[in-house]
Amino acid sequence: MNIGPYVLANNLFAAPMAGVTDRPFRQLCKKLGAGYAVSEMVTARRDLWHTLKTSRRADHEGETAPIAVQIAGTDPQMMAEAAAYNVDRGAQIIDINMGCPAKKVCNKWAGSALMQDETLALQIIEAVVAACLPHGVPVTLKMRTGWCQADKNALTIARAAESAGVQMVTVHGRTREQGYKGFAEYETIAAVKAALRIPVVANGDINSAEKARDVLAGTGADAVMIGRAAQGRPWIFREIAHFMATGVRLAPPLVAEVKRLLLDHLPDHYALYGEFTGVRTARKHIGWYVQTLPGGDAFRDRMNRLEDCRAQLGAVSDFFDSLGERMDRIPQALEDESGLAGPGINKENNREEAAA
Secondary structure (H helix, E strand, O other): OEEOOEEOOOOEEEOOOOOOOOHHHHHHHHHOOOOEEEEEEEEOOHHHOOOHHHHHHOOOOOOOOOOEEEEEOOOHHHHHHHHHHHHHOOOOEEEEEEOOOOHHHHOOOOHHHHHHOHHHHHHHHHHHHHHHHHHOOOEEEEEEEEOEOOEOOHHHHHHHHHHHOOOEEEEEEEEOOOOOOOOOOOHHHHHHHHHOOOOEEEEOOOOOHHHHHHHHHHHOOOEEEEOHHHOOOOOHHHHHHHHHHHOOOOOOOEHHHHHHHHHHHHHHHHHHHOHHHHHHHHHHHHHHHHOOOOOHHHHHHHHOOOOOHHHHHHHHHHHHHHHHOOOOEOOOOOEOOOOOEHHHOOHHHHOHHHOO
């Protein structure tokens, strides 16, 4: 599969999630089988480009190509400038955010709120494509099925986006009104795929190898994008890849391997955020890993009180050493009543500000 000039390793994508898909996490997902990963959304507001938060989100040091940056905003000219700014800083693909349901984003008429104004949405798309064209940088679009159940206009916007020069469209199978509640539907994604010539990516509730297979088959989509199910379970990408190639489920990872993954990931995380912020932001990642493991809740409570890198790393090492004395492999993920895989989902992360 290609996006513009870039040949992707496979059709398994890591979704952009605010506060989650920073550079260390994207690199981890790619290491574990994701063929493509998109950054957290970067604001189009020029006055915020030099803040620490935005500079971290625009950090691509050592990241494997293609480097994809998602931008969010409401003004066509500002979005065009944001695209050019990020291209100058290493972005090789620009993704337009029309999918984020967070109130703090939608209240400013960005994210999925743009789907209420098709004229403005198209103006933004055209401005970003025009800004990227001289650099040979492809533009992609991520959106929802619509603003609400009564107004599902993903097909209309997708057709307009393709005509304007967008080279790939991702559709999350929920409206903004749904947030992350209920279940994703894939009929709208199938309709978008049937109408477009460019690649279409299916997103929403893809939490297992079997679900990925069924969604690809049912929608005809060219790829699947996985978000929440990769939290605490980034090896889901290689599980899907193995299943799609062989028809056989891959054994869950060894406890010792998961320990190594975390102990490699955490120092990279600390290096990006610094010790004070890094220890605190790492807690959610560690919590996702241990959420359904024996003794995980008690460990998370203790770990959340630690305030330095060395103590946090030591606690993680000790926990997995102890776990390894009782079992060889991480227990197989089970689907909970929401249809999402247990170890990959933290109910706390259903908060609107947690994912884009």
